[in-house]
Amino acid sequence: MPNEDFFNRIKSKLSGIEPEFDPGDWAAMEAMLDRKRPIVPLRMMRVAAGLALIVLGYLSYSYFSNADNSRHALSYSSPGKNMVREAKTSTAPEKNYPLTFAEKEKVAAQKREALPKTPAAETKTENPAMAGNSESPASFSGEKEGKSSKGNAAAASPGSAVLFAAKKQADSYKGTADPGTALVSEPGESIVLVKKETLSIGTGENKGQTQIIPFEAMIPNTENRRRSWWIGMTANPGLQFVQNTQGSFARGVVAGMTFPGLPLSIETGILEDRFRYAEAPAASLFLGENHTESEGSLSGISIPLKANFHFRSRNRVQAFLSTGLTAFIPVKEQYVFSFDMGKLNNQSQALEALIVRDTFNLSNAAGQESKTTGTLDFSSSNGAISLPGSRGMYLLASAGGGLNFQVNPRLGFQMSAHYSRSLGGMGIEQRNMNRIDLGMAMHYFIN
Amino acid sequence: MLTDLVEGCRKEDRNAQRKLYEHFHSKMLGICLRYAASREEAVEVLNSSFYKVFKNIHRFDDSKGNVEAWIRTIVTNTAIDRYRKESKRPNTIDLDYAYKESHGSIAVEDLTAQEILKLVQDLPPAYRTVFNLFAIEGFSHKEIGERLGISEGTSKSNLAKARKKLQKALSINYEIKRRQHAK
Numbered sequence A: 001m002p003n004e005d006f007f008n009r010i011k012s013k014l015s016g017i018e019p020e021f022d023p024g025d026w027a028a029m030e031a032m033l034d035r036k037r038p039i040v041p042l043r044m045m046r047v048a049a050g051l052a053l054i055v056l057g058y059l060s061y062s063y064f065s066n067a068d069n070s071r072h073a074l075s076y077s078s079p080g081k082n083m084v085r086e087a088k089t090s091t092a093p094e095k096n097y098p099l100t101f102a103e104k105e106k107v108a109a110q111k112r113e114a115l116p117k118t119p120a121a122e123t124k125t126e127n128p129a130m131a132g133n134s135e136s137p138a139s140f141s142g143e144k145e146g147k148s149s150k151g152n153a154a155a156a157s158p159g160s161a162v163l164f165a166a167k168k169q170a171d172s173y174k175g176t177a178d179p180g181t182a183l184v185s186e187p188g189e190s191i192v193l194v195k196k197e198t199l200s201i202g203t204g205e206n207k208g209q210t211q212i213i214p215f216e217a218m219i220p221n222t223e224n225r226r227r228s229w230w231i232g233m234t235a236n237p238g239l240q241f242v243q244n245t246q247g248s249f250a251r252g253v254v255a256g257m258t259f260p261g262l263p264l265s266i267e268t269g270i271l272e273d274r275f276r277y278a279e280a281p282a283a284s285l286f287l288g289e290n291h292t293e294s295e296g297s298l299s300g301i302s303i304p305l306k307a308n309f310h311f312r313s314r315n316r317v318q319a320f321l322s323t324g325l326t327a328f329i330p331v332k333e334q335y336v337f338s339f340d341m342g343k344l345n346n347q348s349q350a351l352e353a354l355i356v357r358d359t360f361n362l363s364n365a366a367g368q369e370s371k372t373t374g375t376l377d378f379s380s381s382n383g384a385i386s387l388p389g390s391r392g393m394y395l396l397a398s399a400g401g402g403l404n405f406q407v408n409p410r411l412g413f414q415m416s417a418h419y420s421r422s423l424g425g426m427g428i429e430q431r432n433m434n435r436i437d438l439g440m441a442m443h444y445f446i447n
Numbered sequence B: 001m002l003t004d005l006v007e008g009c010r011k012e013d014r015n016a017q018r019k020l021y022e023h024f025h026s027k028m029l030g031i032c033l034r035y036a037a038s039r040e041e042a043v044e045v046l047n048s049s050f051y052k053v054f055k056n057i058h059r060f061d062d063s064k065g066n067v068e069a070w071i072r073t074i075v076t077n078t079a080i081d082r083y084r085k086e087s088k089r090p091n092t093i094d095l096d097y098a099y100k101e102s103h104g105s106i107a108v109e110d111l112t113a114q115e116i117l118k119l120v121q122d123l124p125p126a127y128r129t130v131f132n133l134f135a136i137e138g139f140s141h142k143e144i145g146e147r148l149g150i151s152e153g154t155s156k157s158n159l160a161k162a163r164k165k166l167q168k169a170l171s172i173n174y175e176i177k178r179r180q181h182a183k
Helices: A003-014 A023-034 A042-065 A080-088 A101-114 A119-123 A128-134 A138-144 A158-167 A347-354 B002-010 B014-035 B039-055 B067-086 B101-110 B113-121 B125-136 B141-148 B152-182
Strands: A172-177 A181-184 A192-195 A229-239 A247-258 A264-279 A291-310 A317-340 A393-406 A411-426 A432-445
Touching: A003 B101, A003 B113, A003 B125, A003 B152, A023 B014, A023 B039, A042 A229, A042 A411, A042 A432, A247 A291, A247 A432, A317 A411, A393 A432, B002 B014, B014 B039, B014 B067, B014 B113, B014 B125, B039 B067, B067 B125, B067 B141, B101 B152, B113 B125, B113 B152, B125 B141, B125 B152, B141 B152
Parallel strands: none
Antiparallel strands: A172 A317, A181 A192, A229 A247, A229 A432, A247 A264, A264 A291, A291 A317, A317 A393, A393 A411, A411 A432
């Protein structure tokens, strides 16, 4: 019997089935309607759990990436702390940089009188690098434009130089400077950084090395789904295995789709990536043995494109493999170095150490010469310079796998591990990047 | 009358809800019975469907279609969702049905609607769902694949197996009836 005929016969038979109304059915319906929804829906609780995981990951990153927590080598205890306290109790305001030039001069004069006589005061004017200290304010505009000679690559106004020295008499001091920038001060404004030289983040045998960009693949259990589009959030604390182990963190949103009837899916997204690394100092560094350790940090945006394969599973736990490419666009990069103030001869040397000179022979990731500016904040113990990132992009390949937990047909969480490696830089110097990520992700099916 | 009931349901009038439920109960339960394995299961699907109807009645636009078609769509989708939620590896059963095709056509005519419904309900959920969507609702294999998240080939395969199993069951039933009649 042909299919169509067979089906039509059955259809005509079944179409006549219309069971009588049973009041019990309505009673069940009414009970369902009267059932109150929980105050906090289960879905909301699961979303909250996912957010809690992300926050936990970020806190972990913050803790492990903090130099004081991860690398005790940067901590020094010395009388310098007392000296800082003394400086704070002086008549000088805590934050001098927004002051006008005249105000700075006035405060500097007060500090000069308040401070004990040190060799710094004597050597300051003898140092060629500090020659700019005695120049008029007008000479600093040339520095800002990057027109100064090598010997005078960086200069500070008399007021700010002394202020700086006064505020940074701690023997445990960490100065920061952007890769490839020279430090100049501008009267009446924040200290301005002008890119002068290139700064190499990696040093020694690790020169050129840094770490990679994490991206968390998300492979939900899509079996029997009518549609398979999903969106989600991801948070990845990462571990880097290059020079030492430090925390890193990536977070963002992702979206993807599964091919109906196939164990394959593709996904993309946008993530904010941050990671830090530490390097041994280069032998050529101006500070020599006093320079104990240097630290770099890089943050940017990742845009991944991944293909995933998920193994069939009869339960809610599903294994997966993934591979793909990720474009990483640097947004901000910092170079942090530290030195023992107590071992330096004077404050001028400290200032010189902070000012990036051509003797450092440093280069940043992109090796770009464009002018860039940032603000040096001496109000904190670390100091911080935020600068625009390099213009370019890294392309990374990654592979990994993990487990996906399907909480319900709409919601899932997963844990995974990934290994990633750089394929190269576009408009940016090549770096060898290696990293292992431990990822967490939450996804939600649109339909 | 139906318009008034829909309006009453929009205002969450329990009496209007009851009347609307009662009005479509038989017809919609008939659909649910085909997708379910038992009456109890069918009533669960029916009530889940009407729950959605009552909660989303404000979305129903009278000008774009009649309420029966709208409710029917919800009922069918709810039945499919239930199958998708509960199904486990639908294609692992290997059937080997030797049936006498000649009995199939005779058996359909000789059995009552209730008997045929029972045979449909006895089909594995994956086969039953595809059978209903293809043979009763008139969906193509491509549409079924999209709805159930399976491939077109799987849909075809499930339908063929459903047909085989139904025909075998019909043959057996027919044989039993024939022997009883001979006695």
